[in-house]
Amino acid sequence: MVTGECNCGEVAFEIASSITDVFICHCSICRLATGSNGIAVIVINNSDFRWIKGRKLIHTWDKPGHNWQTSFCQHCGSPLPGADDSSRMYVPVGLITQGGENLKVAHHIWVDSKAIWDQISDSGKQHQKAFVK
Numbered sequence: 203m204v205t206g207e208c209n210c211g212e213v214a215f216e217i218a219s220s221i222t223d224v225f226i227c228h229c230s231i232c233r234l235a236t237g238s239n240g241i242a243v244i245v246i247n248n249s250d251f252r253w254i255k256g257r258k259l260i261h262t263w264d265k266p267g268h269n270w271q272t273s274f275c276q277h278c279g280s281p282l283p284g285a286d287d288s289s290r291m292y293v294p295v296g297l298i299t300q301g302g303e304n305l306k307v308a309h310h311i312w313v314d315s316k317a318i319w320d321q322i323s324d325s326g327k328q329h330q331k332a333f334v335k
Contacts, residue, residue: 203216203217203218203226203300203301203303204216204218204219204220204221204298204300204302205217205254205285205298205299205301205302206287206293206297206298206299207240207297207299207302208256208275208277208278208282208297209275209278209279209280210257210275210277210278210280211258212251212255212256212259212275212277212278213253213255213256213257213259213275213277213280213282214253214254214255214256214258215250215251215252215254215283215293216252216254217252217293217298217301218249218250218251219246219247219250220245220304221244221298221301221302221304221305222228222240222304222305222308222327223244223305223306223308223309224240224243224244224295224305224306224307224308224309225242225243225245225309225310225311225320226241226242226243226293226307226309226310226326227240227243227311227312228240228251228310228311228312228313228315228316228317228320228322229290229311229312229315231265231268232271232312232317233280233317234245235272237303239315239316239317239320240312240316240320241281241294242243242293242295242296242307243293243294243295243303244292244293244295245286245291245292245293246290246291246292246293247290247305248285248288248289248290249290251283251291251293256275259272259275259276259277259289260273260274260275260276260282261274261275261276262284263270266300271284271285271315273279274282276329279295280292281294281297282297283297291319306326307324307325307326308326308327309326309327309328309329310322310326310327310328310329311329311331311332312330312331312332313328313329314331317331331332
């Protein structure tokens with residue numbers, strides 16, 4: 203079982219499937235949302251995910267004019283898992299507290315819009331646009 207939580211621990215979740223592949227999105231929207239070179243996430247089926255506590259603290263923001271949203275803890279501001287589409291969701295890997303021993307960066311997406319200072323130096327496959335698992 204994989205578990206995770208936000209920085210303050212008030213929002214927690216579990217994942218029933220095994221996880222291995224990390225996707226790092228380098229798009230400009232993810233850079234602005236995180237203040238870094240992007241966001242590292244795992245992509246899982248909705249059916250493998252369950253909130254344990256703190257759903258009332260989850261706030262979701264939709265970027266106007268884009269098909270993009272982000273969820274975060276209203277208490278501490280940590281990014282939280284969110285919808286990818288109707289069957290999948292993304293989970294920021296930095297939230298994983300147990301069960302992430304086999305995680306490895308497998309894919310970099312939207313590398314055509316990465317920051318000029320960002321240097322990708324691991325063995326993850328690079329995709330100019332989005333990559334669908």
